[in-house]
Amino acid sequence: MRVLPPTARACVVAAVLAAAACAAPALLAGASTPWPAVALLALLYLGCELVRTRPFPGRRTPEGAGCFFPVVMAAVFLLPPSAAALVALPGGFAQSVVQRPAGVRRVWHAAQQTTAAWAAGQAYGLLGGRGTDPAARVAGFPYAMLPAAVAAVVFCLVLTALDAAVLAAAEGRPAATAWRGTAARSLVPYCVHGLAGLMMAVMWRSPYGVPAALLVLLPMYVSCWVFAQYHRERAAHRATIRALVQAVDIKDRYTRGHSERVGQASAMIARELGMGDDRLEVVRIAGILHDVGKLGVPTRLLRKDGPLTPEERRIIELHPEYGHEMVRGIGFLGEARSAILHHHERVDGRGYPYGLRGEQIPVLARVVAVADSFDAMTSTRSYSRARPVETALAELERCAGVQYDPAMVRALVDAIGRHGWHPVVTSDADLQVIPAAPAAPAAPAAPQPGPAAMPTLGGAARDPAGGGR
Incomplete structure (x- = not known):
């Protein structure tokens, strides 16, 4: 069982x-609380969650697929806060969870x-959504649209702010960054749930009554089921990627x-370059799978402590082609496949496997x-010790335009200067969180070296194009 840090436990208790x-x-109001409506809506929300998360025996919706909130939003519009x-x-307690501790997550x-x-x-209520007659509970339609929209936004912001707080407490993530990203992605779905909840509330108070209100849930449930199927597909994709990475590790x-x-570093560069969320996810996957071709390289070469012979070097340099061949049939990787094949090309044309230069190299491969190379330099290997982040960035800048695309180097320098380098948690014992570093000072322009003088970042004798071996 995962043990929550004290700050995360305090966040849950709060x-x-x-x-x-x-x-x-x-609870204290007693009979003045509309208990029949509370009980009916609570049971309805609980039933929707149980049906949504367990559509078939033994099968659950992946965590992160979202909840069925129209019933809660209808309660917001029909009942006192x-x-x-x-x-x-x-319904919140019944939400599906896949990670431990499950009980704490349900309570959360x-x-x-x-x-x-x-x-x-x-x-x-503050915006007049319940109208002038307190018994009406719902203002006339469409006058309740604005208060309902604001209520849906508030609902979204509170949920995402609490999520960001617990993530920051449990995993050390920057709370502001986590909150902004989650809130931006969630705002539209929550507004759609709010609109469905308002329609349900209006129908509930109409002459057609509760049966008509329940009909509103049918199309919303179908859309949520489709969304859950999408999340299942994404979960299968992540499982495929995780299995490949674990095999390489x-x-x-x-x-x-x-x-x-x-x-992680690839996603930081992509975000700094202004790439959209979809492409940012592709470049993140490309970074994760870039070395999958090592599965085709003999283990004795990967674990060799001494210098590589020319023949051994040629064998290791086949790993981008091995990797591309392995993932060629995985359709959802898309543009990531070309990044796996070309991530050891150099802008001066002296990389491998095909010696592409400049703009011939795919954008994601340059990222x-x-x-x-940045992670290779800042991590301890069998053949090299980790360098400070500032030193690694300065070395990247020195080789920009010769070995690396200058725009990609500048994006990484700017991203780390703004956000710092906070490596994801791994099994590496020497990993530490690096505070935000100022932009590395400009280094003197490197001369155009010959093959023997070209810097070999991240493992001198291992990789003439930089990066890991």
């Missing part, structure tokens, strides 16, 4: 206390959703964790080449 404070007024908080409680989800429902209800123990860190 969320539980906040949720209890949000729901307490409904504290009563809406109670509606969210059972329940507390998180309870607090978010209360906050959304407060925002909806087992074969080459000296670079364990290297793949994940190259993927991965810089990320690969």
